[in-house]
Amino acid sequence: MNKLIHRIVLFLLIFTFSNLAFSQKEEPQQLVQILERLEKRYEVKFSFETKTILNIELYPLKEELSLEEALNQLKSITNLNFEVLSRRFIAITPSDKTVHTLEEVVVNNYLSRGISKTNNGTITVDANAFDILPGLIEPDVLQIVQNLPGIVSVDERISNINVRGGTNDQNLILYEGIRMYQSGHFFGLISAFNPYLSDDIRISKNGTSALYGDAVSGTISIKNLDKIDQTFNAGLGSNLLNLDGYAKVPLSKKTELQLSARRSFTDILVSQTYDAYFDRIFRDSELNIANNVNTLLALDERFLFYDVNAKFLYDINDTSKLRVSLLNIYNNLDYNQTFANSDNNIQETRSALNQVSYGASATYSKVFKNDIQASAQVYYSHYDLDAQNNDITNSQLLIQENKVEDYGLRFDINKTIDNNVEVRGGYQFNEVGVTNFEDVSNPDFTRLVKEIVRTHAIFGETERYSKSRNTYIRLGARISYFEKLKELVLEPRFAFNQKISDDIRLEILGELKSQTISQVIDLQQDFFGIEKRRWQLSNLENVPLVKSQQVSLGLSYNQNNLLVSLEGYYKNVEGITAQNQGFQNQFQFVNDIGAYTITGLDFLVNKRFNNFSTWMSYTLSNNDYKFDVINEGSSFPNSVDLTHVANASLTYSLKNLKIGLGVNWHSGRAYTKPLQIQDNSNSSIEYQSPNSARLEDYFRADVSAIYKFHISKGIKAEAAAAVWNMFNQDNIINRYYTLDTDNTIVEIDNRSLKFTPNLSFRVSF
Numbered sequence: 001m002n003k004l005i006h007r008i009v010l011f012l013l014i015f016t017f018s019n020l021a022f023s024q025k026e027e028p029q030q031l032v033q034i035l036e037r038l039e040k041r042y043e044v045k046f047s048f049e050t051k052t053i054l055n056i057e058l059y060p061l062k063e064e065l066s067l068e069e070a071l072n073q074l075k076s077i078t079n080l081n082f083e084v085l086s087r088r089f090i091a092i093t094p095s096d097k098t099v100h101t102l103e104e105v106v107v108n109n110y111l112s113r114g115i116s117k118t119n120n121g122t123i124t125v126d127a128n129a130f131d132i133l134p135g136l137i138e139p140d141v142l143q144i145v146q147n148l149p150g151i152v153s154v155d156e157r158i159s160n161i162n163v164r165g166g167t168n169d170q171n172l173i174l175y176e177g178i179r180m181y182q183s184g185h186f187f188g189l190i191s192a193f194n195p196y197l198s199d200d201i202r203i204s205k206n207g208t209s210a211l212y213g214d215a216v217s218g219t220i221s222i223k224n225l226d227k228i229d230q231t232f233n234a235g236l237g238s239n240l241l242n243l244d245g246y247a248k249v250p251l252s253k254k255t256e257l258q259l260s261a262r263r264s265f266t267d268i269l270v271s272q273t274y275d276a277y278f279d280r281i282f283r284d285s286e287l288n289i290a291n292n293v294n295t296l297l298a299l300d301e302r303f304l305f306y307d308v309n310a311k312f313l314y315d316i317n318d319t320s321k322l323r324v325s326l327l328n329i330y331n332n333l334d335y336n337q338t339f340a341n342s343d344n345n346i347q348e349t350r351s352a353l354n355q356v357s358y359g360a361s362a363t364y365s366k367v368f369k370n371d372i373q374a375s376a377q378v379y380y381s382h383y384d385l386d387a388q389n390n391d392i393t394n395s396q397l398l399i400q401e402n403k404v405e406d407y408g409l410r411f412d413i414n415k416t417i418d419n420n421v422e423v424r425g426g427y428q429f430n431e432v433g434v435t436n437f438e439d440v441s442n443p444d445f446t447r448l449v450k451e452i453v454r455t456h457a458i459f460g461e462t463e464r465y466s467k468s469r470n471t472y473i474r475l476g477a478r479i480s481y482f483e484k485l486k487e488l489v490l491e492p493r494f495a496f497n498q499k500i501s502d503d504i505r506l507e508i509l510g511e512l513k514s515q516t517i518s519q520v521i522d523l524q525q526d527f528f529g530i531e532k533r534r535w536q537l538s539n540l541e542n543v544p545l546v547k548s549q550q551v552s553l554g555l556s557y558n559q560n561n562l563l564v565s566l567e568g569y570y571k572n573v574e575g576i577t578a579q580n581q582g583f584q585n586q587f588q589f590v591n592d593i594g595a596y597t598i599t600g601l602d603f604l605v606n607k608r609f610n611n612f613s614t615w616m617s618y619t620l621s622n623n624d625y626k627f628d629v630i631n632e633g634s635s636f637p638n639s640v641d642l643t644h645v646a647n648a649s650l651t652y653s654l655k656n657l658k659i660g661l662g663v664n665w666h667s668g669r670a671y672t673k674p675l676q677i678q679d680n681s682n683s684s685i686e687y688q689s690p691n692s693a694r695l696e697d698y699f700r701a702d703v704s705a706i707y708k709f710h711i712s713k714g715i716k717a718e719a720a721a722a723v724w725n726m727f728n729q730d731n732i733i734n735r736y737y738t739l740d741t742d743n744t745i746v747e748i749d750n751r752s753l754k755f756t757p758n759l760s761f762r763v764s765f
Helices: 002-019 031-042 067-078 141-147 272-282 286-291
Strands: 046-048 079-084 090-093 103-106 115-118 123-125 172-175 196-202 221-223 233-239 242-250 255-264 294-313 320-340 345-368 373-392 397-418 419-439 445-465 469-484 487-499 504-515 517-520 534-537 546-559 564-577 593-609 612-627 644-654 659-664 698-712 715-724 733-741 745-749 756-764
Touching: 031 067, 067 079, 067 517, 090 564, 103 546, 123 141, 141 196, 272 756, 397 534, 419 534, 445 534, 517 564
Parallel strands: 046 090, 172 221
Antiparallel strands: 079 090, 103 115, 115 123, 123 196, 196 221, 233 242, 233 756, 242 255, 255 294, 294 320, 320 345, 345 373, 373 397, 397 419, 419 445, 445 469, 469 487, 487 504, 504 546, 517 534, 546 564, 564 593, 593 612, 612 644, 644 659, 659 698, 698 715, 715 756, 733 745
16 A cells, blocks of 8 residues: 555656646636736636636736736626626626626635635536546546545445435435436446536535425536527547437527437447446346356346436527426346356346436526516426346246336525625425335235325525625525425525635535435345345335434635635434445344434645646544444444545646546445354354444545547547556455355455546547
8 A cells, every 4th residue: 555655646746847847938828827817916816607718718918917907908808797896806707697796606626627616615517617637537527526525435336425424315416407316327337417518517515505405415406508609519429438429509599409318338349448347336246146156157248328318498588488308317237147056957047127217397487677586397307226037947037126206396586686685485396206116926926115205395595795795694494394294394504604814714504404215225135236225205104204404614715726625514314214324234134213423524725836736635524323222222333434535636737638647545434243253053143343343445546638639620629538546456345244055154345446447539519
């Protein structure tokens, strides 16, 4: 481990000092670089959306200009609005838009270009302006969020993102207002959302707006482009797993159609990237465990995934708009085996696993007089996980299905009182139905369980700036009534941001939240152990309503392209079940209700100089369970508890070339050891105290490079390469124990993604 770290440090030093030798010629520069110089020269701060200044280049301004002269010159060259909000703050907006000042960007380039932080604690990502992060060759939002302090995936899966100690099912993921119950391809390794039409991506860890409900951890909202600009553009691309394309097509002056699609070619062509991904997912699945017991004679596998989404934009008139979105996500695996058992008898099994999601939303919005805006939205979300295992030799068929149907309706109204005050409110209705089905033949067994929960919610909040604009506060609340549970819940939320000095800000965030739907594990081998979690709803019996309370306090220093941020937080989540946590120890089959409490500290430092940007984040946390019965009511470490998490990155940009190098480290995950080596007469495992042992530390280094160029006039191209786990570090991300046929304890280690290269090439026009 030390040798690897020394190599990384040496590489970073050589890379840094060798490139600092490049001389800088007087040539056009990106507007963002010009603004950074002006901020330092005149001691001001520019607030803007990254996409507003994207791809604008100009020559550096003369140093002898006054601030007013510099702003006038920029306005003339760029055709943007530069409005001085106070002595220090200046808002930049397109010339055809009015200045909206309540939500302001307080930190640009939070980790990388295209990632910003606003005054209400929300992190925003502009995929079109995204620069580069190590190991990534595409702006995959669900990979990007894992670089933020306090967010990690304990098993490297997109479908298992842990926000401040929570499980993935405690996150609210919205795509065009549609709640998503499936977020990944390749059973969790790749984001299911095509990023090339995404425009407005928002991530909230705490202080969530009252507009959002039914999730006790993080909130991720993804929206595509929402403005009709009468411009056609399209793109095609491929990497070592899939082909994709998108198009933005004006249909008339008032209508536009956006389309994007992606399909894997893994059922036709196998690459080293596919081999690494396939090995990661299927290495320890039930399908491969069968191969360890029997002699495999023949194997026929076919795996593919695709996603398609479309958005129709209709500007009815100057004050009314209609938006309609559709989405389809699909994963399919056919896995047919022929093998010989211990008696040399030939057996054949045919297995199939399908994971599919459909979604649709329609939104009508209208602007009334007196700065009042209103909107109405309906949406439908459908998720279906279906597994079939046909043992032809023994004439046994096993069918498992988990289905979610979510219908939603909401009304929103917003009133801008002046540049310092805004109020909003609304009503939301949801009906969520969950079906779990199992059917086994020989012997015959069938189980069908369907539950429905209807929720009514009203919400309201106000945002306000002080006259000096040094103080920002958002106060809100959400009141939800759950029909089946006959429970009324009040959820206050707040966000407070205070400018202490020109460079230092204080932030306080807090929220109460609840949710009615969560994922559980009945058996570890369900759905072949690949997607073993299934959705279920809260009830009046053994699955309570999940509730959370969270508060955080943060300080940040931002000056001369140096950002230092420190945030402490406390979070408590009640109403979790043992099945929801997926224990693989003595509590695997115990049904108990409990809570977890996490206290933590998030630290981030980011420095930009010349063509370099470097950042380091660190999270220190303590996450403990406490159940009613399990462990006699005493607390013990959470299964996703990672005491220390650290990430570091160095990116370099020179004209059209961008290079990123990063390292990821965290302390080992908690697991439970057997009590002692047992004899073969014992048919069960006796364990030590739950989660009292720790795996070895996790370490991974990634590198990526992107080069952009023009093929011809109007046609741009991009070539990219990346390596995930460049040193092929053998990381154990989970450990559990089972018994073999002789009742001997067998230790099972789930290992991380190994050395995984990827290449991509894209054209846009």
